[in-house]
Amino acid sequence: xxxxxxxxxxxxxxxxxxxxxxxxxxxxxxxxxxxxxxxxxxxxxxxxxxxxxxxxxxxxxxxxxxxxxxxxxxxxxxxxxxxxxxxxxxxxxxxxxxxxxxxxxxxxxxxxxxxxxxxxxxxxxxxxxxxxxxxxxxxxxxxxxxxxxxxxxxxxxxxxxxxxxxxx
Amino acid sequence: xxxxxxxxxxxxxxxxxxxxxxxxxxxxxxxxxxxxxxxxxxxxxxxxxxxxxxxxxxxxxxxxxxxxxxxxxxxxxxxxxxxxxxxxxxxxxxxxxxxxxxxxxxxxxxxxxxxxxxxxxxxxxxxxxxxxxxxxxxxxxxxxxxxxxxxxxxxxxxxxxxxxxxxx
DNA sequence: GTATGCGCTTCAATCATTGAACTTGCAAGC
DNA sequence: GCTTGCAAGTTCAATGATTGAAGCGCATAC
Numbered sequence: 163x164x165x166x167x168x169x170x171x172x173x174x175x176x177x178x179x180x181x182x183x184x185x186x187x188x189x190x191x192x193x194x195x196x197x198x199x200x201x202x203x204x205x206x207x208x209x210x211x212x213x214x215x216x217x218x219x220x221x222x223x224x225x226x227x228x229x230x231x232x233x234x235x236x237x238x239x240x241x242x243x244x245x246x247x248x249x250x251x252x253x254x255x256x257x258x259x260x261x262x263x264x265x266x267x268x269x270x271x272x273x274x275x276x277x278x279x280x281x282x283x284x285x286x287x288x289x290x291x292x293x294x295x296x297x298x299x300x301x302x303x304x305x306x307x308x309x310x311x312x313x314x315x316x317x318x319x320x321x322x323x324x325x326x327x328x329x330x
Numbered sequence: 331x332x333x334x335x336x337x338x339x340x341x342x343x344x345x346x347x348x349x350x351x352x353x354x355x356x357x358x359x360x361x362x363x364x365x366x367x368x369x370x371x372x373x374x375x376x377x378x379x380x381x382x383x384x385x386x387x388x389x390x391x392x393x394x395x396x397x398x399x400x401x402x403x404x405x406x407x408x409x410x411x412x413x414x415x416x417x418x419x420x421x422x423x424x425x426x427x428x429x430x431x432x433x434x435x436x437x438x439x440x441x442x443x444x445x446x447x448x449x450x451x452x453x454x455x456x457x458x459x460x461x462x463x464x465x466x467x468x469x470x471x472x473x474x475x476x477x478x479x480x481x482x483x484x485x486x487x488x489x490x491x492x493x494x495x496x497x498x
Numbered sequence: 499g500t501a502t503g504c505g506c507t508t509c510a511a512t513c514a515t516t517g518a519a520c521t522t523g524c525a526a527g528c
Numbered sequence: 529g530c531t532t533g534c535a536a537g538t539t540c541a542a543t544g545a546t547t548g549a550a551g552c553g554c555a556t557a558c
Contacts, residue, residue: 173438173475176361176422179429184354186515193344202536212516213537237524238535246432252424252454254344260418261347270341286420286463287454295454307341354546370505380547381506405555406504 182226183250187211188219192247193254195229196298197318198328200240208314223247234327243325251298251324252287259285270307277302277323298324350394351418355379356387360415361422363397364466366496367482368408376482391415402495411493419466419492420455427453438475445470445491466492 183189190209199205206216220241223229228247234240243250255274262271263285274283277300281291289296305318317328351357358377367373374384388409391397396415402408411418423442430439431453442451445468449459457464473486485496 173434173477174361175426175428175430175434175439177358177429178433179425180357182429182433184357186352186354189348189352190345193342203534206536212518214517214539215515217537218515249431250424250428253421253428256418256420256424257347258343260421261343261345261350263417264414265346265350266341266343271343309341371503374505380549382508382548383546385506386546 179253182222182228183253185219185222187215188223189254189257191216191219191223192228192243192250193258195241195243195247196251196254196324197303198322198324198326199314200234200242200327201238202241204314204328205241207312240327248298248325255287266307270309273304273306275302275304275321276300347421350390350396351421353387353390355383356391357422357425359384359387359391360396360411360418361426363409363411363415364419364422364492365471365486366490366492366494368402368410368495369406370409372482372496373409375480408495416466416493423455434475438477441472441474443470443472443489444468 183192187209190211191205194205194208199208202216202220206213209216211219220229220231224231227244228250229241230244231239232242258272275281276283276289276291276296278296279289279291281289283289283296283301287295301324302321303318303324304321305315308319310316314328322328351360355377358379359373362373362376367376370384370388374381377384388397388399392399395412396418397409398412399407400410426440443449444451444457444459444462444464446464447457447459449457451457451464451469455463469492470489471486471492472489473483476487478484482496490496
């Protein structure tokens with residue numbers, strides 16, 4: 163049976179969340195949408211998953227109200243996070259901090275800064291300057307690893323705000 | 331190829347994290363270990379997954395240093411989170427808040443309070459009384475849903491500290 | 499010594515995922 | 529108006545993981 167219909171705990175919030183975003187690839191898609199990647203082929207190339215799987219995951223995310231398909235510049239549709247999707251930010255950030263602390267060298271980790279005051283956001287999500295937890299739209303990211311050379315990874319080395327469409 | 335060996339982004343912290351904890355069931359096992367469930371059959375019954383899968387996931391978590399197998403009371407071994415596993419708490423809490431806010435009724439959500447001052451921990455993880463983000467060992471949980479009637483779910487309705495072994 | 503429960507392992511059947519190939523629809527170039 | 533090219537998928541057979549049922553060895557309880 164597919165994950166997405168059968169995690170046991172009916173009233174467990176963690177299980178309910180994982181029913182929606184717990185399948186393989188799903189959280190990487192959400193991550194990329196935070197990064198401003200919005201087009202089908204950009205997602206596919208950046209994440210490196212088979213098109214059938216990408217279509218399946220996007221369909222599921224749209225059905226659950228996490229992602230919306232919207233008209234983009236030009237005739238192409240794009241995918242973007244709904245407010246419900248944006249509220250997944252603490253989960254993505256938590257995974258990023260844990261994965262970074264344990265598996266990525268310091269100088270290759272993504273840098274997260276608070277747009278209003280330039281503060282380097284701490285692992286617990288708080289901006290040391292203002293003491294607040296910034297909203298995703300107030301967070302500026304910069305990819306510092308140079309391991310990947312595809313156009314999207316290269317574009318992510320420029321600082322830009324979360325959720326702001328990545329233009330190339 | 332198995333998830334656990336092949337998420338594309340080599341230097342992406344989120345992808346690296348999901349290589350370790352992104353497989354189906356894995357985060358539910360981690361959640362249960364935070365809840366104090368420590369024995370094989372308790373995990374199996376509470377989560378409702380096939381034994382072969384539970385063995386597989388535990389082996390993988392141990393190999394990655396997230397879980398340790400330790401001697402329990404009596405002759406039985408138990409499973410417990412390592413410090414690296416405990417540092418996954420923000421991820422579990424984030425999923426819990428998102429799943430709770432979107433899919434579980436108010437009065438059925440798990441209650442998280444700060445042990446030192448009794449404050450009801452906010453969705454962002456901060457205790458409103460002291461303004462701090464409590465460590466997992468300082469968090470008291472109480473399951474409020476009565477939907478499940480298995481012994482473990484019943485035991486979780488008593489307030490108890492995270493990571494404290496659940497005795498029946 | 500017999501039964502029960504725990505902590506697994508084994509196995510065939512099912513189900514999801516994969517990668518390659520193919521299709522469709524639009525848009526610009528010739 | 530024909531072709532070329534690309535974006536955005538769909539289709540399909542092969543592979544691989546997951547499932548549920550059954551079984552097994554050990555330990556304690558009766």
